[in-house]
Ligand SMILES: Cc1cc2nc3c(=O)[nH]c(=O)nc-3n(C[C@H](O)[C@H](O)[C@H](O)COP(=O)(O)OP(=O)(O)OC[C@H]3O[C@@H](n4cnc5c(N)ncnc54)[C@H](O)[C@@H]3O)c2cc1C
């Protein structure tokens with residue numbers, strides 16, 4: 001079996017996610033080649049063939065250009081699977097390739113199942129097993145699902161690719177994430193509010209618990225999107241990555257993008273009315289209760305200790 | 306300006322799911338249904354663009370069973386001009402390519418200037434239908450947008466990247482955009498607008514009347530994840546539960562003295 005792995009490069013750097021595709025190929029037991037649009041003077045650590053185009057010439061975000069380059073690599077390599085990360089780069093490019101090659105795509109693979117692939121459904125509450133019809137497919141991998149074991153190593157044999165079109169979409173530049181004064185990554189205790197708080201006034205309950213514990217307040221994305229908390233409080237794949245000794249998730253369902261930001265926490269408590277919420281998979285203690293009653297009760301008791 | 310928004314009706318994710326007898330999808334009974342969250346942002350952005358451009362038309366389209374009509378009515382109440390319902394009682398069995406294929410059959414002749422979809426549907430989460438549709442219509446596409454502005458046929462968007470950074474991207478219309486959470490603040494339909502929406506046109510087309518697209522993927526199984534089981538479950542908002550939690554925290558962590 002042969003796979004073509006699609007690495008990621010942004011803002012002048014090869015992203016570590018590239019090595020997750022390598023770990024996946026190993027798990028699949030497949031021979032792997034890597035595709036990358038990057039700076040040719042800075043090679044990834046990879047023992048195998050590297051189809052490499054220069055980011056300086058082809059652009060970091062240029063879907064039509066990257067698709068054309070990928071098609072060259074696919075033609076040369078004839079892989080069974082073409083493997084992306086399920087990321088802003090991967091989910092943008094993978095369906096374009098799948099359509100161009102008339103291949104099935106299976107998105108956000110979390111596990112293998114005898115030639116089929118397991119993916120989440122309903123925000124992680126369920127799992128689907130999908131089988132591509134035919135021998136070949138495009139896959140995107142959930143980030144963090146296939147972790148690189150050990151340091152990546154090796155020197156690739158470079159097969160250079162070139163592209164000479166004009167870009168249909170133009171990348172003008174990048175804007176850094178807004179970082180405020182709060183550095184949640186150093187907090188020992190974080191109490192986070194999710195959409196389950198229901199209304200902005202209830203944020204005071206979360207703040208009250210954080211205060212008696214001497215911790216910081218965090219938030220899930222909907223709380224930030226609604227303007228109830230600033231972005232610097234957001235925990236998750238598009239917010240901060242935290243690793244406190246204690247993380248208390250109040251009214252947070254446990255979507256994978258939230259878990260990505262807090263799964264390294266020492267001890268996780270979840271307070272949720274839904275005993276089936278996926279946060280239960282990572283929680284050391286799941287309190288099945290209405291946070292509006294339980295949080296003040298807990299705060300009162302802790303305040304008295 | 307002629308605008309299309311593609312929307313999907315999905316179950317409320319706080320529902321208690323049961324596996325359907327087929328073993329490949331969830332049982333549709335006893336679920337509350339709503340408009341896919343990502344598509345709410347898509348509808349809102351389309352309505353804003355429609356209001357700003359003055360002339361033109363905003364069409365909202367959903368492929369799904371009878372009840373998907375409710376999602377179309379909601380989008381009409383938010384400000385879309387007319388609806389198209391690609392009626393498909395078996396939509397849950399269709400793969401992304403089949404769904405995009407059917408939508409493309411409808412959209413091809415309509416010459417939309419702008420198409421909005423959600424980044425992903427909350428139940429499937431394949432994040433494919435938008436891009437496949439763009440590809441089938443030979444339109445440029447930009448995914449994961451968290452900001453959109455338009456001036457004289459040139460669109461500037463911000464794409465959200467991991468860690469919350471953004472890429473500023475420009476593209477000429479016609480084009481398709483997939484919308485990420487937080488793009489805007491979706492409006493709540495007002496009562497007068499809900500009433501008005503009832504009178505707006507919704508055209509129903511049976512997918513069986515459109516050219517058929519072959520499936521590329523087969524669903525073998527839908528199941529609950531293996532619970533990692535390590536955690537303790539405490540039930541109820543009672544004083545005893547709080548005491549037990551405090552006792553556990555004292556024993557298992559170093560942060561409570
Ligand atoms: C590319 C991408 C990036 C993303 N980045 C992030 C990110 O960085 N961070 C992030 O958090 N999300 C992120 N998301 C969004 C993520 O997928 C989820 O939509 C989000 O995490 C859900 O937030 P939530 O758990 O607060 O809300 P919901 O999923 O709506 O869950 C609310 C929970 O509250 C519970 N509840 C309701 N009422 C009560 C009550 N009274 N008491 C107790 N519990 C109650 C419910 O049972 C439910 O489990 C991202 C999504 C995408 C696609």
Ligand SMILES: Nc1ncnc2c1ncn2[C@@H]1O[C@H](COP(=O)(O)O)[C@@H](O)[C@H]1O
Pocket residue numbers: 311312313341343344347366367368369396401404421422423424425426427429430431432433434435
């Ligand atoms: N059945 C459908 N009808 C209309 N639009 C859909 C349908 N399924 C998916 N879409 C659109 O495609 C986006 C991505 O869906 P998905 O590929 O299922 O993650 C959604 O946010 C919708 O905008």
